[in-house]
Amino acid sequence: MVTLTIDGQKVEVPKGSTVLEAAHKANIRIPTLCFLKGINEIGACRMCVVEVKGARALQASCVLPVSEGMEVITNSPAVRESRKVTLELLLSDHNLECPTCVRNLNCELQKLAEELGIKSIRYPGEKHAPRYDDFSPSIVRDASKCILCRRCVSACHKVQGVGVISPNHRGFNTIIAPVFDLSLAEVACVNCGQCIMACPVGALKEKDDTDKVWQALADPDKHVIVQTAPAIRVSLGEEFGESRGAIVTKKLPAALRRLGFDRVFDTDFTADLTIMEEGNEFLERLQHGGKLPLITSCSPGWIKFCEHYYPEFLDNLSTCKSPQQMFGAVAKTYYAQKMGIDPSKIFVVSIMPCTAKKFEAQRPEMNSSGYQDVDVALTTRELSRMLKEAGIDVSKLPDEEFDDPLGISTGAGAIFGATGGVMEAALRTVYEVVTGKELQNIEFTSVRGVEGIKEATIDVDGTKVNVAVAHGLSNARKVLDRVKNGEANYHFIEIMCCPGGCVGGGGQPILSSEERWDTDYREVRGNAIYEVDRSMKLRKSHENPAVQTLYKEFLGKPLSEKSHHLLHTHYTK
Ligand code: HC1
Ligand code: SF4
Numbered sequence: 001m002v003t004l005t006i007d008g009q010k011v012e013v014p015k016g017s018t019v020l021e022a023a024h025k026a027n028i029r030i031p032t033l034c035f036l037k038g039i040n041e042i043g044a045c046r047m048c049v050v051e052v053k054g055a056r057a058l059q060a061s062c063v064l065p066v067s068e069g070m071e072v073i074t075n076s077p078a079v080r081e082s083r084k085v086t087l088e089l090l091l092s093d094h095n096l097e098c099p100t101c102v103r104n105l106n107c108e109l110q111k112l113a114e115e116l117g118i119k120s121i122r123y124p125g126e127k128h129a130p131r132y133d134d135f136s137p138s139i140v141r142d143a144s145k146c147i148l149c150r151r152c153v154s155a156c157h158k159v160q161g162v163g164v165i166s167p168n169h170r171g172f173n174t175i176i177a178p179v180f181d182l183s184l185a186e187v188a189c190v191n192c193g194q195c196i197m198a199c200p201v202g203a204l205k206e207k208d209d210t211d212k213v214w215q216a217l218a219d220p221d222k223h224v225i226v227q228t229a230p231a232i233r234v235s236l237g238e239e240f241g242e243s244r245g246a247i248v249t250k251k252l253p254a255a256l257r258r259l260g261f262d263r264v265f266d267t268d269f270t271a272d273l274t275i276m277e278e279g280n281e282f283l284e285r286l287q288h289g290g291k292l293p294l295i296t297s298c299s300p301g302w303i304k305f306c307e308h309y310y311p312e313f314l315d316n317l318s319t320c321k322s323p324q325q326m327f328g329a330v331a332k333t334y335y336a337q338k339m340g341i342d343p344s345k346i347f348v349v350s351i352m353p354c355t356a357k358k359f360e361a362q363r364p365e366m367n368s369s370g371y372q373d374v375d376v377a378l379t380t381r382e383l384s385r386m387l388k389e390a391g392i393d394v395s396k397l398p399d400e401e402f403d404d405p406l407g408i409s410t411g412a413g414a415i416f417g418a419t420g421g422v423m424e425a426a427l428r429t430v431y432e433v434v435t436g437k438e439l440q441n442i443e444f445t446s447v448r449g450v451e452g453i454k455e456a457t458i459d460v461d462g463t464k465v466n467v468a469v470a471h472g473l474s475n476a477r478k479v480l481d482r483v484k485n486g487e488a489n490y491h492f493i494e495i496m497c498c499p500g501g502c503v504g505g506g507g508q509p510i511l512s513s514e515e516r517w518d519t520d521y522r523e524v525r526g527n528a529i530y531e532v533d534r535s536m537k538l539r540k541s542h543e544n545p546a547v548q549t550l551y552k553e554f555l556g557k558p559l560s561e562k563s564h565h566l567l568h569t570h571y572t573k
Helices: 019-025 077-092 108-115 151-159 194-198 210-217 230-234 236-240 251-259 267-287 300-309 311-316 323-339 356-361 380-389 411-417 421-435 473-484 513-518 521-534 545-555 561-567
Strands: 002-006 009-013 049-052 071-073 139-142 166-168 175-177 204-206 223-228 263-266 346-352 376-379 453-460 463-471 492-496
Touching: 002 019, 009 019, 019 049, 019 071, 049 077, 077 108, 151 166, 151 194, 151 473, 194 204, 210 223, 210 346, 210 376, 210 380, 223 251, 223 267, 223 323, 230 236, 230 267, 230 380, 230 411, 230 521, 236 251, 236 380, 251 263, 251 380, 263 267, 267 323, 267 411, 267 421, 267 545, 267 561, 300 311, 300 356, 300 473, 311 473, 323 346, 323 356, 323 545, 323 561, 346 356, 346 380, 356 376, 376 380, 411 421, 411 521, 421 453, 421 463, 421 492, 453 473, 463 473, 473 492, 545 561
Parallel strands: 002 071, 223 263, 223 346, 346 376, 463 492
Antiparallel strands: 002 009, 049 071, 139 204, 166 175, 453 463
């Protein structure tokens, strides 16, 4: 351990800690901007400077290791002036359209300007004109708001192992962009939005599709229906002052009905349907020498990653479409027939924790209903903006139920939203289908939790099934490389693009660097998802009565010709 003094207070921390960490431990707040714990610790912005006794210059505390007897001052006049100069220089070249910015009131730069009492900018100078890249279906970049903190660069390179954005050019002309200043739409970006989650300002945001939904809702000729992804029920409340991971399942139908949707359904229903199809696909491959390991296919960022970076695994992917897409296909066929509605008049909106779902919805493979299966995919943040615009406060709504029949679901559908959940849901069903026996303990805890890669061997009536779960694409890389090198023998792998699974998706409420330091929001939301599961009467997909009826009335059986046509696809390079 090392003992140092910060602002006259003795602090003891492990050797190798930084001064910023020591101050954090002592509840002494040092402002930061480029710092993102564990992801971007590069000392670039110099907002966290401190005075160290005996040192000639101010030091960036986020990269300064502690030493025995060190004396640190965090708020001397020189320190405060240095931070103000840094901030004013950043603001002098910043697009200051704050009230109309998507990050207004949730912007770390804006917050610092307020905290440091910046009232005017002393350094007027050259300013970059707005430079947008909005060709991607999912992500919009606005370089005029970028502060070059490189948090997005680290998220893309280190967390996702993708690395399509980097600093280009030098000095005042530096820009964070794909190589040769190409658009994100022209490079192998997987649309995950983890760069948005890391951005402290409004330089990165989702493609806003709310206008399309407002228009559809106002069109009397359209039957507008909505599905909400599993992870929304543990995150939307955060946008309305509820605690992190607050469960708002029953507020969702109330909120969406008040927005004007004709029917409010649940992606958990088609998550259950996915398990019926994917579980049977797994058994088919296992029992008849099909391609193994089977790899889950519901996460569109992961699919795009596989297409670009690991095409040799495309045949390993489950042919199941994601629950989002199965929902669209079922809505515009089975539901349309059942309700006697012309499918061309049905407008399907998805509420997703994910920016890649926008990309997935417009993929050419996704129109087996004869129409585009899903018309618009909105993120949690876009839904929150629509609700606020309409004056609907989620925290003040009564509890309501989802509509029949596409709103009926089980706990297995709900846990899709957390890493390991798809695997666990599949195992619950596969075990009972294979053995014909009731599963005594349905909670497969070995595949739960936020560890990057999880492995387990499950005994399915004498057959040992090796499974692996990876979340965050850098972890996916490790698992796939192990398989490629013959170092692992898995039968079934779950891969989710985003760290934590969908609860940590790129369309979710954005937390500041400080908030992320103190709580693992993915773990909190993941635990809430398991609480949702525990509270459900039915917790296995094959017990979902609405799914059983769908097979009886329409699809026949899992992997039937109709199922294949509507619910399955093939991805290609
Ligand atoms: Fe997901 Fe899925 S779990 S991919 O994370 O399989 O986005 O929540 O909707 O489709 O069900 C996302 C979440 C979501 C799909 C399901
Ligand atoms: Fe990188 Fe994902 Fe952002 Fe694309 S969306 S730039 S892959 S972090």
